[in-house]
Amino acid sequence: MEGVTEPVLVPRRFPVGLAVTWAFAGVVAIAIGIFVAPADRFGWFAVGAGAALLVAFAAELRLGRAEGFISRVAAAAVGGVGIMGVVSAIFALAAIVPG
Template identity: 45%
Template sequence: MTEPALAPRNAYVGVYIVWGIAVAASIVLGIVLPEDDRVPWMLVAFGIVVLLSFAVQLWFGRVEGFIVRVSASVIGALLIMGLISVGFGLAALVPTA
């Protein structure tokens, strides 16, 4: 029988890790890639973030609230990546000199 942890880790640390990776991936892809290739690679990056959210939550090994944490990771990453891609889209509309 396992003993309960006296001071369990914060369960939402994995959510914040996934959000941070989503921010970093979006910014790097937006800077490195040309305008025509951004959307397909953002979709690929989002797919990787979804798989990463499952992996991180399974690695933490807490059963309680698993679905809530995974959905918070995925929905938050979707919103973050969407807002950053909107920013890059608006920046692409500005004419360069």
């Protein structure tokens, strides 16, 4: 029977793993930018990105859904690293601007 689809038994939920990972990455990146000396920030941003990856795995494992696990973890990790990159670029530009 063509045209017959399977019903979705459970409605799609808000991507909690993405939100948790991205919020974590944003908070950590801002904390690093504020509390770490400019000469040491690069190394700490790398540590924060690694921590964001671990948070992405933990958040997605917590959901307990196997379907699309790799895609969700990849999206969360790449988004977290991207957020850290944007925040680090903002702090780098702020360090360059006089005043």
